[in-house]
Amino acid sequence: MSEKRETRIVYGEALVEAGQRNDRVAVLDADLFKSTRSVLFRDAFPERFVDMGIAEMDMVSTAAGLSASGMVPFVNTFAMFITAHCYDQIRIQICYPRLHVVLAGSSAGLTQGPDGASHQSLEDIALMRALPKMTVLVPADGVETRAMTLAAAGQLDGPIYLRLGRYPVPDVLPEDYVFELGRAKWLRDGDDVAILACGHMVAAAVDAAEKLAQEGISAAVVNMSTIKPLDVASVHEAMRRRLVVTVEEHSIIGGLGGAVAEAMAEVGGGPRLLRLGTRDVFGESAVADELLEKHGLTPDGIASSVAGALSH
Numbered sequence: 001m002s003e004k005r006e007t008r009i010v011y012g013e014a015l016v017e018a019g020q021r022n023d024r025v026a027v028l029d030a031d032l033f034k035s036t037r038s039v040l041f042r043d044a045f046p047e048r049f050v051d052m053g054i055a056e057m058d059m060v061s062t063a064a065g066l067s068a069s070g071m072v073p074f075v076n077t078f079a080m081f082i083t084a085h086c087y088d089q090i091r092i093q094i095c096y097p098r099l100h101v102v103l104a105g106s107s108a109g110l111t112q113g114p115d116g117a118s119h120q121s122l123e124d125i126a127l128m129r130a131l132p133k134m135t136v137l138v139p140a141d142g143v144e145t146r147a148m149t150l151a152a153a154g155q156l157d158g159p160i161y162l163r164l165g166r167y168p169v170p171d172v173l174p175e176d177y178v179f180e181l182g183r184a185k186w187l188r189d190g191d192d193v194a195i196l197a198c199g200h201m202v203a204a205a206v207d208a209a210e211k212l213a214q215e216g217i218s219a220a221v222v223n224m225s226t227i228k229p230l231d232v233a234s235v236h237e238a239m240r241r242r243l244v245v246t247v248e249e250h251s252i253i254g255g256l257g258g259a260v261a262e263a264m265a266e267v268g269g270g271p272r273l274l275r276l277g278t279r280d281v282f283g284e285s286a287v288a289d290e291l292l293e294k295h296g297l298t299p300d301g302i303a304s305s306v307a308g309a310l311s312h
Contacts, residue, residue, distance in 0.1 A: 012037025
């Protein structure tokens with residue numbers, strides 16, 4: 001694996017590239033442009049950047065107007081704010097008319113860290129996944145973040161939620177990786193268990209699989225970066241193993257674990273499903289690594305949970 005990078009930082013760099021490729025790309029921020037890294041776009045294209053101040057709902061409404069006028073707006077703030085504060089505006093003004101607006105939720109999940117429960121988005125994927133016509137993307141690393149950002153600015157259409165983090169992770173995908181909407185990426189094959197992960201947890205799942213191999217457990221690892229539309233075929237392929245495991249830095253209710261559970265239930269039978277993530281709780285203020293360890297989302301924690309489930 002490569003040097004670790006924060007997906008929010010790669011996103012900011014990719015925004016500039018998207019702006020160079022497409023002069024219809026515009027960027028809005030809610031007074032967090034240094035944190036979301038949209039500051040890079042502001043500096044490169046000030047005429048296409050608007051700092052809306054702490055007015056997230058107005059920002060989403062403005063983005064709807066820009067999209068209806070032919071622009072491709074990227075809306076930036078913390079994941080908790082964009083999904084919870086602005087739900088009604090997203091639902092009625094963006095999803096209902098199916099406007100092409102990219103909602104970039106930054107500093108997502110537990111690893112937002114010391115700011116605590118008010119800022120840690122553990123429900124954002126569930127909220128966005130339930131909205132009709134919404135695409136939900138959770139990049140695994142810097143390589144995929146760049147690919148998804150450029151795709152969102154060009155080849156994709158309609159409402160898009162792009163979930164980004166401030167926790168540094170290594171690149172698990174090759175530099176020549178090509179993003180395909182709705183297609184999972186199998187990073188490792190294995191006969192005993194299939195670990196389906198998204199976002200920051202993909203690198204952790206790869207490390208966990210290596211630890212499991214030392215115990216004689218063969219684990220496949222799948223990058224499920226498109227939560228909606230879900231790669232149902234990959235879920236069905238994963239069901240050929242003794243155990244299916246989902247890993248996410250999000251509540252197990254309504255996120256990747258919920259989506260996979262639904263896909264498995266529709267065909268019936270098959271193996272047990274183990275969902276790893278937060279379990280119906282709010283976050284709390286602590287260092288990111290402490291929070292990941294508490295919720296069993298480290299490579300050691302994932303490997304231990306998988307081995308325990310296989311032993312029963």
